Amino acid sequence: VNANALSLTGGESPIRKRADFRQALLSWYDAFGRDLPWRVRDGGAVDPYRVWLSEIMLQQTTVAAVRGYFLAFTARWPSVEALAQAPGAQVMQAWAGLGYYSRARNLMAASRLVAAQGWPPDEAGLRALPGVGAYTAAAIAAIAYDQQANVVDGNVERVIARLFAITTPLPVAKSALRAAAADLAVGIRPGDYAQALMDLGSTVCTPRAPRCESCPVARFCAGRAAGLAAGLPAKTAKPARPQRHGVAFLAVRQGQGLLVRRPPRGLLGGMLALPCSAWTLEPATTAAIAAAAPVRAAWTDLGAVTHIFTHFSLQLHVWRADIEGQDKSDGDWRPLAALESAGLPTVFKKAVRLGLGLR
Numbered sequence: 001v002n003a004n005a006l007s008l009t010g011g012e013s014p015i016r017k018r019a020d021f022r023q024a025l026l027s028w029y030d031a032f033g034r035d036l037p038w039r040v041r042d043g044g045a046v047d048p049y050r051v052w053l054s055e056i057m058l059q060q061t062t063v064a065a066v067r068g069y070f071l072a073f074t075a076r077w078p079s080v081e082a083l084a085q086a087p088g089a090q091v092m093q094a095w096a097g098l099g100y101y102s103r104a105r106n107l108m109a110a111s112r113l114v115a116a117q118g119w120p121p122d123e124a125g126l127r128a129l130p131g132v133g134a135y136t137a138a139a140i141a142a143i144a145y146d147q148q149a150n151v152v153d154g155n156v157e158r159v160i161a162r163l164f165a166i167t168t169p170l171p172v173a174k175s176a177l178r179a180a181a182a183d184l185a186v187g188i189r190p191g192d193y194a195q196a197l198m199d200l201g202s203t204v205c206t207p208r209a210p211r212c213e214s215c216p217v218a219r220f221c222a223g224r225a226a227g228l229a230a231g232l233p234a235k236t237a238k239p240a241r242p243q244r245h246g247v248a249f250l251a252v253r254q255g256q257g258l259l260v261r262r263p264p265r266g267l268l269g270g271m272l273a274l275p276c277s278a279w280t281l282e283p284a285t286t287a288a289i290a291a292a293a294p295v296r297a298a299w300t301d302l303g304a305v306t307h308i309f310t311h312f313s314l315q316l317h318v319w320r321a322d323i324e325g326q327d328k329s330d331g332d333w334r335p336l337a338a339l340e341s342a343g344l345p346t347v348f349k350k351a352v353r354l355g356l357g358l359r
């Protein structure tokens with residue numbers, strides 16, 4: 001095994017080895033780190049608002065998906081005070097399509113707290129903000145405040161498992177991976193170090209086929225030395241996602257479609273949506289679905305869209321009825337051409353497209 005490789009028990013001069021590792025990673029970051037709209041390079045002043053906003057957006061969401069939303073949000077609400085004063089419906093609409101909508105509700109609550117009280121000064125204080133979990137608090141403390149913090153997400157877990165050749169499968173290995181990451185986390189330039197490790201995981205130490213030949217820390221990597229890198233971290237098989245079934249209703253009258261606002265709590269809470277039935281494990285009977293329809297009408301089943309949520313996948317049938325002769329029921333009627341851009345969550349956008357014959 002390579003004498004430079006990191007090990008949990010520490011080898012010869014482990015502290016020196018860790019300092020060398022950090023230096024190699026930071027030099028690579030200075031030369032090759034990603035340019036991201038929320039990132040400040042070369043020691044510039046960091047705005048906690050931009051770091052916090054980006055970290056909330058990046059929860060469960062890719063950099064590519066976040067980039068445009070981040071630019072739009074910061075152009076419209078350039079400070080936490082501006083966001084705190086924004087009407088909730090505008091923020092929800094601007095968030096539409098990014099998913100995990102409880103984040104937008106927490107964003108508004110946290111912005112009001114911060115606008116009133118200022119930014120919490122450390123990781124523990126940040127952790128108390130709505131929507132800020134352990135990872136996000138550590139990331140903000142490191143990146144915005146340059147404080148020592150152990151910033152560990154799935155990306156970092158993978159890099160650490162490989163660097164230390166930890167073969168215990170996830171999720172059992174989580175605490176060992178955190179401990180190994182903590183062991184490396186202390187040192188110079190904490191904010192840059194955290195971002196460098198993220199970049200390494202995103203661009204070099206990728207899930208499949210890590211590019212070890214161009215890795216700046218390859219000489220420290222026990223996983224590579226042992227020929228195990230690509231197979232780590234090991235994972236115990238996940239149970240399959242359950243399948244749920246539901247129906248969304250597109251009622252059309254005089255060129256307009258009916259939307260509803262979902263209840264404030266729960267999945268997609270507070271978002272605009274098509275009226276729909278409950279989403280159940282067994283498909284509901286036709287009679288039960290008809291009873292859930294917003295108006296009595298001759299409904300036609302146009303087929304289904306599928307959407308993957310974290311804990312289940314949904315097969316959502318789209319029923320459409322053209323109700324020209326009937327009175328409009330109460331509700332939020334919008335021109336059909338405006339439905340897609342009304343700020344619907346992605347699953348309902350898909351349903352609208354199917355309902356309007358756009359796919």
Ligand code: SF4
Binds near residue numbers: 211216217219224
């Ligand atoms: S050498 Fe390979 S496995 Fe090890 S950290 Fe670098 S890219 Fe990842």
